[in-house]
Amino acid sequence: MVFGSSVAPGGAALPRESRDRKLNATSFVVLGMLAQGPATSYDLKQRVALTIGNFWAFAHSQLYDEPVRLVEAGLLTATEEEGGRRRRTYSITEEGRTALREWLASPTLDETEVRDLGLLKLFFSAFAEAEDLATLARTRRDSHKARADGYMAMYNQIAGYADRWQVKSLELGIRIERCVERFWTEFTEELDSGTHKPPNRPQ
Incomplete structure (x- = not known):
């Protein structure tokens, strides 16, 4: 069972300005991790813990909520198991890859935060x-x-x-x-x- 598409209701492509208003740092964490390969939310949690979790702190519960939101935005698709625990495996769409590339190309002017x-x-x-x-x-x-x-x-x-x-x-x-x-x-x-x-x- 597959969920998600890269079109808005009525079949129109999701506007970039609409997409940009919805994305935050956690969105790009999820997109970047899934650009490396499909994963469940649990897989995402494990990947983050071993990598960027060493320097980018956020509530790991967001790795369960954010993919659902990105599916609705057309940036991910989700495939659900037919039986068992009915786990969802998320994959990045071409629209999601475009959003990730645009974010990587955007200026990074924010000051480095120190919370020590x-x-x-x-x-x-x-x-x-x-x-x-x-x-x-x-x-x-x-x-x-x-x-x-x-x-x-x-x-x-x-x-x-x-x-x-x-x-x-x-x-x-x-x-x-x-x-x-x-x-x-x-x-x-x-x-x-x-x-x-x-x-x-x-x-």
Whole structure:
């Protein structure tokens, strides 16, 4: 049983401006993943967890909702099992590939967002005890080191056969994690040596 088409009601092609109003970052995550091959929502969740989930956070429940919406928009088709769990397997349409290519060709002017809980705590550390600040610095150093080491292991494992631009994105992840690891390492050394002078605590 197949659902979805690339036409609007009445048989007219889906207008680009209508399509663009409906698409968001999650839409393009789904389109990009399905451009690599058909998948169920569970398959999408697994693919994301192993790849872009390392740098693009969002609710994985969207990987169950968004494909349905994209089928309605004509950017995907869905084939449902006749029996059993009646799982739906999604495939990208030519209209979906066009939307993905247009998105990739569009300007990318948004600023990079940094949502780092350690950085947020550091900002307010004038209200913390000295030992809490030291613990924060050590745990953030260790956390970023572990993540960078994990990325390096992944890089060494896939570099010989994976898509080169996906490997390149992993390279940036390694550089970012090493940079942040170095920041917290140096800050830890400052605290340990006593060269860092804490600010006066606000009253």
